[in-house]
Amino acid sequence: MRCYKVLFMCLCVVSLLFAEGDLSVGEKADVEQLELAGGDSFEYDIDNKIRRAKSSVQVGVGINFTHNVDTKALQVNASVALGYSYFFHKTFGVRLNGIFDNTQTSYFGGVGLDVMWDFIQTEPFGFGVLVGSSAGYTERYGTYKNGGFLGYFHVGLGMVFDGGRSRLDGITRIPYNTIGTAGQISTDITYVLMYSYTF
Numbered sequence: 373m374r375c376y377k378v379l380f381m382c383l384c385v386v387s388l389l390f391a392e393g394d395l396s397v398g399e400k401a402d403v404e405q406l407e408l409a410g411g412d413s414f415e416y417d418i419d420n421k422i423r424r425a426k427s428s429v430q431v432g433v434g435i436n437f438t439h440n441v442d443t444k445a446l447q448v449n450a451s452v453a454l455g456y457s458y459f460f461h462k463t464f465g466v467r468l469n470g471i472f473d474n475t476q477t478s479y480f481g482g483v484g485l486d487v488m489w490d491f492i493q494t495e496p497f498g499f500g501v502l503v504g505s506s507a508g509y510t511e512r513y514g515t516y517k518n519g520g521f522l523g524y525f526h527v528g529l530g531m532v533f534d535g536g537r538s539r540l541d542g543i544t545r546i547p548y549n550t551i552g553t554a555g556q557i558s559t560d561i562t563y564v565l566m567y568s569y570t571f
Contacts, residue, residue, distance in 0.1 A: 525548060529542050547562075
C-alpha cells in the first residue's frame with residue numbers, strides 16, 4: 373500500500389512539472405502575439421530597448437521624384453534630412469527634421485515635423501504610417517530673387533528594421549501653396565523615398 377502511495381505522489385509531481393512547462397510555452401506564444409498588437413505591445417518592450425533605439429539623432433538620405441518645370445518630364449533628384457526623433461512608446465513618436473531637396477532646376481530647404489505610428493513593431497521589424505508638415509524656402513537656380521515660401525503636407529508609409537535604428541519611408545509631399553513666379557519653380561506633388569539611420 374505504501375508503494376502505491378509513493379508511486380501516486382511521483383506521478384503527481386511529474387504531471388505538475390509538465391503542466392508548468394506547457395504554461396511557459398503558452399505564455400511565450402501570448403507575448404509573441406501581443407508584440408504584433410499595437411496597443412497591448414507597449415508593455416512588452418523590455419527595458420524600453422526598441423523605444424530607445426528609435427529615439428535619437430537621425431540622418432536621412434534619399435531620392436525625390438517631381439516634374440521638371442521646363443520639360444514637364446518626371447525627374448529623379450536628391451534629398452537629405454538631419455534631425456531628431458523621439459518615441460513615447462515603441463510604436464508612437466515624432467520627428468523634427470531639417471530638409472534639403474535638390475532638383476535639376478531648383479532647391480528647397482526647410483523644417484519638417486512628422487508624427488509616426490508604427491502599429492506593427494516586433495524587435496527586428498516594424499511597419500507604420502506617418503503624417504506631418506514642412507515649411508521652407510525654394511528658389512530656381514540661375515535667376516535672381518525668384519524664390520519664395522513653400523509649405524507641404526506629408527503622408528507616408530514607413531518600414532523599420534535593424535532593431536529600430538534603420539527606417540525606410542515612402543512619403544508624399546503635397547504643397548499648401550503656389551509661388552508668384554509660377555512656371556519657373558515646381559510646386560507639384562513631390563514623392564520621396566528616404567532611408568534614415570538613428571544613432
